[in-house]
Amino acid sequence: MLLSIHHVAIIASDYAASKRFYTEVLGFELAAEHFRAERNSWKGDLTLGSIQIELFSFPDAPLRPSRPEAQGLRHLAFSVDDLNAVVAGIAARGIDVEPVRVDPYTGKRFTFFADPDGLPLELYEG
Structure with a gap:
């Protein structure tokens, strides 16, 4: 029986930029980091509470279709207590945030x- 989601894996076009984004902007901690020479690839384990992201780099990874929306994973959503405060903090770092909406x-x-590669990220209050 399933217990929970263990982790989310993200492939970055620029590993250093994405690592900075997830740690410095979103507050994840770098728990482990490994360079895999046989793949010419970085893997970073990022944690925030019980959330774990595996951040990868792969040479010449194809772009992720995002707009128009494609089949597959649509977005990654984070729960927040104070949406206005989190939006203000992200926007203060020069990141574009869409207008706040209400789920009908x-x-x-x-x-x-979005993250540096255009992966849609959602902030959901409550």
Whole structure:
């Protein structure tokens, strides 16, 4: 039986830029980092509470289709207590954040922004 999501894996076009984004902007901690010479690839384990992201670099990885939306993983959503404060902190770092919207089914507020490779990230209040 499934217990929870163990981790999310992300392939970055620029490993250093994405590592900075997830650690310095979003507050993840770098728990481990390894260079795999046989793949010419970095792997970083990033943690934030119980959330774990495996951040990879692979030479010549193809671009991720995002707009128009493609089949597969649509976005990664983070729960926040104070949406306005988190949006202000992210925007203060020069990152574009979409206008806050209200989910018509739950009445909860949310918004989207993107990581350095355009992966859609959602902030969901509540």
